[in-house]
Amino acid sequence: MINNVSKLRVTDGRVNKDIQSCAIFGVMDRSGRRFGGKMIIEAMKNMKVRGNGLGGGFAVYGIYPEYKDCYAIHVMFEKEEVKQKVDGFLNKYFDVVDDEEIPTKEDVNLDPPMFWRYFVKPQKKGKDKILSDDDYVVDKVMKINTGIDYAYVFSSGKDMGVFKGVGFPEEIAELFMLEELYKGYIWTAHSRFPTNTPGWWGGAHPFCILDWTVVHNGEISSYGTNRRFLEMYGYYCTLFTDTEVIAYAVDLLMRKQKLPIEVVAKIFAPPMWDQIDRMEEKKKKFYTTLRMVYAPLLINGPFTIIIAHHGEMIGLTDRIRLRPITAGEKGDLLFVSSEEAAIRAVCKPDKVWTPKGGEPVIGRLKKR
Amino acid sequence: MKSHLLPEFIVERDEERCDNCKVCIKQCPFDVHYYDEEREKVMSKSELCVGCQRCVVYCPRNALRIVPYKAYRPNDYWHEDYIRDIKKQAESGGIILTSCGSSRRAKVYWDHILLNASQVTNPSIDPLREPMELRTFLGRKPDYLEIEFSEDDVEIKTELYPNLMIETPILFAGMSYGAISYNAFKSLAIAAKKFGTLFNTGEGGMPKDMREEFKDCAIVQCASGRFGVDPEYFNYSAAIEIKIGQGAKPGIGGHLPGEKVTATISSTRMIPEGTDAISPAPHHDIYSIEDLSMLIYALKEVTNYEKPICVKIAAVHNVAAIASGMVRAGADIIAIDGFRGGTGATPKIMREHVGIPVELALASVDQRLREEGIRNKCSIIVGGGIRCAADVVKAIALGADAVYIGTAALIALGCTMCQRCHTGKCAWGICTQDPNLSKRLNPKVGAERAYNLLRAWSLEIKDVLGGMGINAIESLRGNRDHLRGIGLEEWELKVLGIKGAGE
Numbered sequence: 001m002i003n004n005v006s007k008l009r010v011t012d013g014r015v016n017k018d019i020q021s022c023a024i025f026g027v028m029d030r031s032g033r034r035f036g037g038k039m040i041i042e043a044m045k046n047m048k049v050r051g052n053g054l055g056g057g058f059a060v061y062g063i064y065p066e067y068k069d070c071y072a073i074h075v076m077f078e079k080e081e082v083k084q085k086v087d088g089f090l091n092k093y094f095d096v097v098d099d100e101e102i103p104t105k106e107d108v109n110l111d112p113p114m115f116w117r118y119f120v121k122p123q124k125k126g127k128d129k130i131l132s133d134d135d136y137v138v139d140k141v142m143k144i145n146t147g148i149d150y151a152y153v154f155s156s157g158k159d160m161g162v163f164k165g166v167g168f169p170e171e172i173a174e175l176f177m178l179e180e181l182y183k184g185y186i187w188t189a190h191s192r193f194p195t196n197t198p199g200w201w202g203g204a205h206p207f208c209i210l211d212w213t214v215v216h217n218g219e220i221s222s223y224g225t226n227r228r229f230l231e232m233y234g235y236y237c238t239l240f241t242d243t244e245v246i247a248y249a250v251d252l253l254m255r256k257q258k259l260p261i262e263v264v265a266k267i268f269a270p271p272m273w274d275q276i277d278r279m280e281e282k283k284k285k286f287y288t289t290l291r292m293v294y295a296p297l298l299i300n301g302p303f304t305i306i307i308a309h310h311g312e313m314i315g316l317t318d319r320i321r322l323r324p325i326t327a328g329e330k331g332d333l334l335f336v337s338s339e340e341a342a343i344r345a346v347c348k349p350d351k352v353w354t355p356k357g358g359e360p361v362i363g364r365l366k367k368r
Numbered sequence: 369m370k371s372h373l374l375p376e377f378i379v380e381r382d383e384e385r386c387d388n389c390k391v392c393i394k395q396c397p398f399d400v401h402y403y404d405e406e407r408e409k410v411m412s413k414s415e416l417c418v419g420c421q422r423c424v425v426y427c428p429r430n431a432l433r434i435v436p437y438k439a440y441r442p443n444d445y446w447h448e449d450y451i452r453d454i455k456k457q458a459e460s461g462g463i464i465l466t467s468c469g470s471s472r473r474a475k476v477y478w479d480h481i482l483l484n485a486s487q488v489t490n491p492s493i494d495p496l497r498e499p500m501e502l503r504t505f506l507g508r509k510p511d512y513l514e515i516e517f518s519e520d521d522v523e524i525k526t527e528l529y530p531n532l533m534i535e536t537p538i539l540f541a542g543m544s545y546g547a548i549s550y551n552a553f554k555s556l557a558i559a560a561k562k563f564g565t566l567f568n569t570g571e572g573g574m575p576k577d578m579r580e581e582f583k584d585c586a587i588v589q590c591a592s593g594r595f596g597v598d599p600e601y602f603n604y605s606a607a608i609e610i611k612i613g614q615g616a617k618p619g620i621g622g623h624l625p626g627e628k629v630t631a632t633i634s635s636t637r638m639i640p641e642g643t644d645a646i647s648p649a650p651h652h653d654i655y656s657i658e659d660l661s662m663l664i665y666a667l668k669e670v671t672n673y674e675k676p677i678c679v680k681i682a683a684v685h686n687v688a689a690i691a692s693g694m695v696r697a698g699a700d701i702i703a704i705d706g707f708r709g710g711t712g713a714t715p716k717i718m719r720e721h722v723g724i725p726v727e728l729a730l731a732s733v734d735q736r737l738r739e740e741g742i743r744n745k746c747s748i749i750v751g752g753g754i755r756c757a758a759d760v761v762k763a764i765a766l767g768a769d770a771v772y773i774g775t776a777a778l779i780a781l782g783c784t785m786c787q788r789c790h791t792g793k794c795a796w797g798i799c800t801q802d803p804n805l806s807k808r809l810n811p812k813v814g815a816e817r818a819y820n821l822l823r824a825w826s827l828e829i830k831d832v833l834g835g836m837g838i839n840a841i842e843s844l845r846g847n848r849d850h851l852r853g854i855g856l857e858e859w860e861l862k863v864l865g866i867k868g869a870g871e
Contacts (some may be wrong), residue, residue, distance in 0.1 A: 047453040108451070220484065222843035222847060225844065225845055225846050257513075273499075274499060289528060292505045293512075293528075294513070294623050295840075296846070302490060
């Protein structure tokens with residue numbers, strides 16, 4: 001299935017959307033201690049029935065301390081000859097500090113494409129000079145994803161990376177040797193159960209822009225509304241999954257508009273009007289305004305998401321809890337999972353609880 | 369000249385049932401029924417009948433039937449309407465006047481659009497058990513909110529534009545006091561207030577005695593005739609609408625004949641009693657987009673920037689570009705009236721041939737505003753032939769924020785679409801200023817019917833939303849993924865921005 005699936009899915013802005021169900025898991029050490037992938041791989045194995053082997057992936061934070069100041073660009077090549085183009089592109093727009101093939105195990109039977117990672121620093125020229133580094137990187141990543149066929153950027157943040165593909169999560173972990181090679185302080189993972197799309201390595205989760213990643217379980221019924229609103233802000237969905245919409249909404253609200261997750265959670269999953277109407281005046285006005293202005297970013301229908309970026313991991317489910325979410329704690333470790341069993345499979349938690357619909361579970365790095 | 373015109377309806381009277389009670393004579397303002405002293409029984413002149421069905425409903429013995437009369441040899445090209453119109457014009461030499469909305473056989477796009485529902489991968493939501501939210505805000509929205517956080521407190525720093533909050537995305541369209549009776553006007557005002565939505569005064573001003581009570585649920589109109597317009601009128605309102613055009617008669621003005629300008633209408637419209645109220649075709653202070661902008665800001669000034677300003681246009685060929693200009697000129701809400709929209713009087717040629725379907729107009733306006741990144745700077749209300757809750761749902765999914773209903777609201781009050789509004793003899797007391805006729809409509813009963821319609825449609829909208837797995841109307845807005853076309857050409861699907869069924 002080597003072709004440019006993403007391009008085939010658009011017809012005049014009328015979109016073919018992925019439908020899928022999933023398992024998600026996230027674990028963060030709030031003290032910032034870096035740890036290996038064993039725990040999350042075991043947890044994902046525990047939820048194997050929630051996926052069907054057509055997609056698995058991981059996001060890990062804190063894996064490239066030696067290149068802390070560089071954007072780590074993970075690129076997938078469906079055709080090896082495309083690499084030349086991407087090399088040229090990156091060398092034109094960036095100072096490529098280092099690059100190498102992402103090591104993979106050869107005896108894993110997954111038929112993977114080629115993966116490469118580049119550690120880069122922006123080289124802004126001309127009118128790009130007015131852009132912030134982050135906006136510059138976003139712009140260039142979008143250019144690769146929409147402009148260079150058969151190449152796709154998996155992740156583009158500093159000191160973090162996304163590893164994903166077609167297979168069960170434990171197979172992907174084995175392919176990329178996550179257990180052996182990497183240590184991070186946040187790990188999030190996803191196992192996919194797509195219903196209507198062929199396996200495509202780019203279609204697996206997590207979705208990433210800069211160091212923001214999203215793993216998602218659900219099928220949002222507001223997709224068209226959300227997508228068309230985001231288009232007004234220059235986000236064009238090239239993958240046509242719900243998750244991509246959420247990732248862009250997170251980028252717009254949290255990175256660009258600098259709203260904290262506590263507010264963003266109430267935009268994605270706002271309280272009902274009859275709750276708002278009963279609030280005291282000031283709160284009522286706040287929620288009413290929030291819903292009025294950000295109505296097109298209400299995420300309707302079932303979803304559970306784990307959003308992560310440096311220093312923060314967040315779990316959130318939709319406002320009427322149509323998808324499962326469980327949270328757990330053990331010391332500095334915070335867990336968010338589709339199922340409680342997966343948390344218990346990897347540790348003996350101090351506490352587990354079921355967050356309410358629309359109430360975010362937030363893990364923040366402790367100040368040292 | 370001997371008239372060649374034939375009756376359009378035949379009155380059928382069941383002689384056995386009729387007991388000559390004369391109720392039909394009293395009910396008919398068109399003098400169809402009469403008592404024949406010689407024969408000592410009630411008789412009818414079918415040639416005068418307009419088919420309003422008033423006598424049928426009120427006949428205590430159920431003795432009457434009014435049936436359409438197709439007189440001429442059927443011909444799909446020389447359709448009966450054309451034959452009758454030609455004969456009429458051959459006798460009168462004038463323009464054919466009519467009313468209501470276009471009744472021509474043109475493609476109805478609503479009927480070529482199908483809705484979606486959830487199955488398996490996404491649960492439908494049961495509207496009987498879960499909240500379903502229809503609350504809607506109309507007006508300009510900021511691009512983003514600046515929020516300030518302090519110790520245990522959040523505060524929104526962004527200055528907000530005025531917005532209207534309505535409990536269902538359905539408003540009553542502009543119908544003036546003058547075009548419709550005081551009782552019809554008031555029926556809609558009461559229903560809107562009770563339901564938590566808005567009615568629209570049309571261009572005839574707002575009766576003084578209603579101002580205080582209904583100021584929060586009235587959109588007051590400022591049209592080319594500027595009837596009843598003064599600062600108090602604008603300030604006793606929820607919003608102001610500048611009416612540029614009307615779907616039933618784009619490009620032309622209006623004419624309320626002097627005989628309808630009664631004492632109360634004269635004081636409401638601020639014109640002498642008995643004089644014709646003529647609305648010019650254009651606003652004579654708006655010959656360009658910059659002129660429109662000046663009027664918009666003049667109205668904002670007079671209301672201290674506390675009310676959203678709506679601009680209403682008819683759906684015409686260039687509607688997307690015009691709408692974009694309107695938003696840039698400062699309109700907070702744009703109202704688009706499709707060619708099916710109704711009227712109290714219009715030349716038939718305008719009603720039947722000018723303007724485009726609102727479905728297509730809406731789709732292209734919404735898309736254009738998004739491409740230009742200004743969709744959130746305004747709300748879109750569409751009207752012109754919204755017949756049922758499904759039309760409302762489809763309109764919202766195509767991109768409307770809310771809909772205007774005019775004809776449907778009047779049908780709820782009693783209208784039977786006989787298309788004789790322009791005669792001023794409405795048997796149902798709606799489109800008339802004859803006190804004997806208008807008293808037939810009790811505003812309390814009228815309000816109850818209009819309220820019930822809003823309620824029924826809102827319930828139906830909730831049902832459909834639940835099926836789609838959506839529990840707030842904002843998640844349907846512009847969500848064309850939930851629409852599919854059937855029996856449409858590729859260009860039509862493209863304009864509507866939807867896929868074909870099965871795709």
